[in-house]
Amino acid sequence: MANFQATKQETLSLLKSAINFAKASSHKNAVKRLNDSHQHLLEGKLFVVVAGEFKQGKSSLINAFLREPGLFPVDVDIATNLVSTITYGDAEKVTVVLGEPGKEKRKEIRRSDIPDYVTEQGNQRNSKQARMLVMESPNAQLKEGLILVDTPGVGGLNVQHTDITYAYIPNADSILFVSDAHAPLSTEELNFIKRISQHCQNFIFVVTKIDAVSNYKSIIDSNREKLAQVLPETGDKFPIIPVSSSASLAYLDTQDPEDLEDSNLSSLEQELWQLLSQQRGKILLLRALTELGRVVADIRTPLQAEWEACQQHDREDQTKLESKLQDTSERLKQLQGNSSAWQYQLNEGIQDTQKELFRELSREIEQIKRRSQDYMEDSRFLEDPPQIARLLETDFDSMMSTLSEKLSQKAGNLHVEIVNSTGLNMNPLAIDSLDWRNLGEDSSEVRELEGLSQVKAPQADWWTKAVDMVYKGGFKATAGTTVGTLLGGTLGGIAGLLFGGAGAVPGAQIGMALGSVLGGVKGFSDGAKDALSQIQERNQILAKREISKIINPYIIDNQLLCKAALEDMVTKLSRTMRNDLQQQIKRERELCDRSLRSFQKTLKLSQEQMIRKMAELKGPLQQLTDFQKAAEKLAMQALEEAESDTISPSDPAASSADAASSDSPTTPQPVAASADYGDWADG
Amino acid sequence: MADLPLRDRAQALFNFILEQTRDRASLQDLHQELLNCQQRLSEPMRVAIVGKIKAGKSTMLNALLGEAIVATGTVEATFNINWLKYGSQPTLKVHYKNGKSEDKSFEELTTLTLRADEHLDYLLSIKYIEVFYPSSILKTFHLIDTPGLESFYEDDSQNTRDFLKLHGQDLTAATQAEAANADAVLYLFSHNLSAGDQAVMEEFQGPSVGRATPINSIGVLTRIDAYWPEFPPIESGNRIAARLSDIPQVHNLFYAIKPVSGYLALGAQTLQTDELEILQKLAALPEDRLQSLLRVRNRFENREYPDQPGVPTIAERQKVLHRLERYGIWQACQLIRSGTCNLESLTQELMQASGVPDLCELITSHFGHRAYLIKLRTAIDRLHALCFQQKQKQSDDDLQVVEAIAGKVEALEANSHDFRELDILRSYYDRKLEFSDAEIHQLLEVTGEYGQSCFQRLGMKEQASIDQMLSAAKERMQKWRLRAADQMGASRPTIEASTVLAHSYERIVYHLQEAQKHLNFWS
Incomplete structure (x- = not known):
């Protein structure tokens, strides 16, 4: 159920208690990390993209959702012609982003000026070069961290703003696809849905304007039938919600319960929150809980070591435990060395990834070339040649989005393998966090730290599930970051959600690089469009020849640009991964050494001192264990909310990439590992 | 050269070419066609009503005629080409594809079209239906109601879709042929249902519109009543039309774009006295109550309000809703409140609100004043095509005659100011x-x-x-x-x-x- 808000509040208060505990026991570093975590969760953003054709009532719907009539301009004629975002802020602030990609300028405007930029009337054919509208508002509906993205209509051939719209789609935690009750979904709309479903499947289909027709149920049935054909993997699970924005807005004035009921907006809100808690909302929670678990483990492990030292009276056991800790420390030290096996593994993996991506790139380019031929055969485009460049631009954009998503998948996989083979501890909420020192009797469980063999890690069900879910999503680094940087990195931040603040780095990095490519593609496209608009030739064959003269070099330029960008992405990513892993090893070694020192120190204590020590430790250890238990409970809660419904269908892009780990109920740790990506750099 | 009126020179041209072809056996086809062309010059101008299925073509046609003459509402209804001509008595003549024709009564046709799937073969055998009707506008123009252009996705039921999938291409072809054959075209589209400018543009381009030019075409933005209650229909329609007219692809095709509500115009002209009484009851409600009642269509149509005696019954409400739709009802009640009390003046005022009288005026002035020239233009285009065809077929003397005719046609065209x-x-x-x-x-x-x-x-x-x-x-x-x-x-x-x-x-x-x-x- 729509319990995201509740679980979030509980998690926030648990974090607060943990912060107080850390303050009281003067763990400065822990206080900082927990504070960060608290902050992240509080500000964690959930992206809701509102998409659909022109004139379907997208802006009205947002106004109704926010209970602010007239916030987004609504017009009988085409109104919205640019992407607008709105998120919570203490005071209303409206900023318009103007200018060429890469050279954007921000300009603060008043609310009353919005139509001057957003509407076709106020800003014909976007002569003002507006790129997007960014709004902050103290609107209660946005308080839980929603970012609403209002997109211009995406028509079959209208590609004016599709680049930005498409950029948002892969990052969407939910897509509200809006169509009205006047007509069932059209071929163009279905094509669009099919296209974006490759990037994101968190759809809620909203049928608006039900106030205008009597029998919207037949439209819904027809839509369901058509959607089932376009989204075969989802079956008929997708929600279709009929609403009346105008009844909802009227309710603000009339307070007439009949208006409220006829609007059906509450069903939409319920559905939306449910989807959000299943998706990113869950990740936001898990990320905070994971970090909490880690911090607690960091404090607890040395204390636990002291406790164990007091408990172990047998000399032999004491020595055994001590030497385990020493061994571990020694192995971690070896891992830190440059000639360590994982370093080779990383290098090779990166090289393979690069090769594979380049192969993919050539394949995709071939397809784009073929498509460009098709466009040139189409008489509609010969009438308006710049359309060809626009379409190809979108093709290149979506190719780069796909490739970068693959890259993050692969990077995730590689990281999993490395962590797996090095045996770094992954599960922060395992109550007995000393077990990585493997105190058990069964020697078969001793890890081959530097080998490549599969090893069993302690299982924690929720953890496996949680990370599995995140892992399937990859880093989600996409073109969204292009505009994300304009939003002060919010989009970049979302890229690595579970991976913690610094874990977002790979995601953001891919996104950044991608942003510059897309900017470049846009530049080339503008040039090509200019050149194409000069073509006056009416004879089809001659016109085709003229167009090829422009389009062919355009494709080659883009190919080079994309290749260079991809290379750059891979290089930067491998560097980041190396650093992250080194950090992680370093921290784990420090923790191990700290625990060892505490253990050794405690062993030297006298019997009475030990008893006193145990008395001292008992309270804090209990407290820390409670924190861990509470965190685990909340994590289960967050996950179970999702369990009740089907978890998001497998991402087609991910399904091939994670084939190795997709049967991972039996081998959970590869998945677990990826989640840790970069987390250590947080401290 | 003497600057004779065009009409006289055209007449001279036809006399000449008819004379030339009359006694030549191999040119009899041509001769017949020439007679047809000449005949057309003396007939009223042919105005075709074209647009996608469900753009409101039949409703518009009925609104122009002032009566519900052609069937509306079902997709099957748009299946036939209806050719409306003036006649003192309402009669029908069905022309079949095999060249035969027969007279039918209006009732027979309605029965056939309402259960289209049962009579599919029969309907498919029809080429077009000639409708004679005593409506004054038909003295000036022949109106041709075409089947829609193919677009089966806009229809809801699976049946309809299958039906159209089967015959959509035929319908499109028939519509295009009819548009090409007409002297002038009213191109209907509804902004509400179309997917933005690009889609509108797509509709306008391509072969669907035939030889549309601003001289022989007017764009009609239909269904503007659907903008209400969010937006005022006429003002909004004018604004959309103005913006569309600014787009090169549009002003290259249409003389003007007029916003209308065909439904309202038809409803206004067919409004009944008992319906006026229901409207008076509605007008007596507090304004905000009426507004609220109309806010959600389903509410007005199907919801009981037993504790509110002032609200007309469901049956009554359905009656006026069917007649005028929500905007029409609102408009009528406003008029009644401000003093309009009899049926006649209400009809007149509602007609004004529909935009249809404006459109009629425009059709008359723009097409009417140039009717002969536009018809002659159509005829000359036809003559060019005929001569071209005949040149491939004929030889010797006959060929020379054809070439002489072609020369005369060109000369008329070239020398006509x-x-x-x-x-x-x-x-x-x-x-x-x-x-x-x-x-x-x-x-x-x-x-x-x-x-x-x-x-x-x-x-x-x-x-x-x-x-x-x-x-x-x-x-x-x-x-x-x-x-x-x-x-x-x-x-x-x-x-x-x-x-x-x-x-x-x-x-x-x-x-x-x-x-x-x-x-x-x-x-």
Whole structure:
């Protein structure tokens, strides 16, 4: 159920208690990390993209959702012609982003000026070069961290703003696809849905304007039938919600319960929150809980070591435990060395990834070339040649989005393998966090730290599930970051959600690089469009020849640009991964050494001192264990909310990439590992 | 050469070519076709109503006629081509694809079209249906109701979709053929249902519109009543039309775009007395109550309000809803509240609100004033095509005759100042001319936009004397000659157009001088 808000509040208060505990026991570093975590969760953003054709009532719907009539301009004629975002802020602030990609300028405007930029009337054919509208508002509906993205209509051939719209789609935690009750979904709309479903499947289909027709149920049935054909993997699970924005807005004035009921907006809100808690909302929670678990483990492990030292009276056991800790420390030290096996593994993996991506790139380019031929055969485009460049631009954009998503998948996989083979501890909420020192009797469980063999890690069900879910999503680094940087990195931040603040780095990095490519593609496209608009030739064959003269070099330029960008992405990513892993090893070694020192120190204590020590430790250890238990409970809660419904269908892009780990109920740790990506750099 | 009126010269041309082909056995087909062309010149102008399925074609047609004559509402209803002509008695003549035809009653046709799936084979065998009806507009124009252009996704039921999938291409082909065959086209589209400008554009481009030019086409933005209650329909419609008209692809095709609500116009003209009473009951409700009732269609149509005795019954509400739709009801109640009390004046006021009277006026002035020229244009295009076909078939003497005919046709076209005027009108609609607003006004005036007589072409009052007109015509002729001499500053089309216009005034001067001679002779 729509319990995201509740679980979030509980998690926030648990974090607060943990912060107080850390303050009281003067763990400065822990206080900082927990504070960060608290902050992240509080500000964690959930992206809701509102998409659909022109004139379907997208802006009205947002106004109704926010209970602010007239916030987004609504017009009988085409109104919205640019992407607008709105998120919570203490005071209303409206900023318009103007200018060429890469050279954007921000300009603060008043609310009353919005139509001057957003509407076709106020800003014909976007002569003002507006790129997007960014709004902050103290609107209660946005308080839980929603970012609403209002997109211009995406028509079959209208590609004016599709680049930005498409950029948002892969990052969407939910897509509200809006169509009205006047007509069932059209071929163009279905094509669009099919296209974006490759990037994101968190759809809620909203049928608006039900106030205008009597029998919207037949439209819904027809839509369901058509959607089932376009989204075969989802079956008929997708929600279709009929609403009346105008009844909802009227309710603000009339307070007439009949208006409220006829609007059906509450069903939409319920559905939306449910989807959000299943998706990113869950990740936001898990990320905070994971970090909490880690911090607690960091404090607890040395204390636990002291406790164990007091408990172990047998000399032999004491020595055994001590030497385990020493061994571990020694192995971690070896891992830190440059000639360590994982370093080779990383290098090779990166090289393979690069090769594979380049192969993919050539394949995709071939397809784009073929498509460009098709466009040139189409008489509609010969009438308006710049359309060809626009379409190809979108093709290149979506190719780069796909490739970068693959890259993050692969990077995730590689990281999993490395962590797996090095045996770094992954599960922060395992109550007995000393077990990585493997105190058990069964020697078969001793890890081959530097080998490549599969090893069993302690299982924690929720953890496996949680990370599995995140892992399937990859880093989600996409073109969204292009505009994300304009939003002060919010989009970049979302890229690595579970991976913690610094874990977002790979995601953001891919996104950044991608942003510059897309900017470049846009530049080339503008040039090509200019050149194409000069073509006056009416004879089809001659016109085709003229167009090829422009389009062919355009494709080659883009190919080079994309290749260079991809290379750059891979290089930067491998560097980041190396650093992250080194950090992680370093921290784990420090923790191990700290625990060892505490253990050794405690062993030297006298019997009475030990008893006193145990008395001292008992309270804090209990407290820390409670924190861990509470965190685990909340994590289960967050996950179970999702369990009740089907978890998001497998991402087609991910399904091939994670084939190795997709049967991972039996081998959970590869998945677990990826989640840790970069987390250590947080401290 | 003597500047005979176009009508006379065209007549001469037809006499000549009919004479040439009459006794030649191998040219009998051509002869027959020529007779058809000649016949068409004397008939009312053919105006085709074209648009996607569900754009509201049949509703529009009925609104123009003032009665629900052709079936509306079901997709199957749009299956046939209805050709509406004036007749003193309402009769039907069904023409079949096999060339036969038979008379039918109106009732028979309704029965057939309402259960289309049962009578599919029969309906498919129909080529078109001639409808004779005593409606005055049909004296001036023949109206042709076409099946829709293919677009089966806009329809809801699976049945309809299957039905159209099966025959959609036939329908499109038939519609296109009809549009090409008509003298003028009303192109209907509803902004509400179309997917933004691009889709509208797509509809306009391509072969669907046939030979649409601003001279023979008017765009009609239908279903504007659906904008209500969010937006005022007429103002909003005008605004959309204005913006669309600014787009080159649109103004290259249409003389103008008019926003209308065919449904309201038809409802207004067919409103019944008992329905007026229901409307009066609704008008007696507090304004905000009526507003609330109309806010959600389903509410108005199907919800009981037993504790509110002032609210008409469901059956009553359904009746007026079916007649006028929500906007019409609201508008009617507003009118009733402000004092409109009888059926006749309510009908009139609602008609005004529908935008249809404006459209009628535009059709008459724009098509009507140039009807002969537009029809002749159609005829000459047809003659060109016929000659071209015959040239491939014929040999020896016959070929020579055909070539002679083709030569005459070309000569008529080339030497007719009227066609030149049509050409510059075209250039103007294509926005190739660099004229000021005042100049454009003169251009339209002199080419007969506001009427064909001298005073209308000069933009003067009917009472103007010949001397007054003559001096005005001379002054303008001089002005346009100077404009045409501006070889440095103006573009080629502008100079050419100026030359043509100077000649147009020259012709008026000539006519006026001739008239003066007559007057002087008699006085």
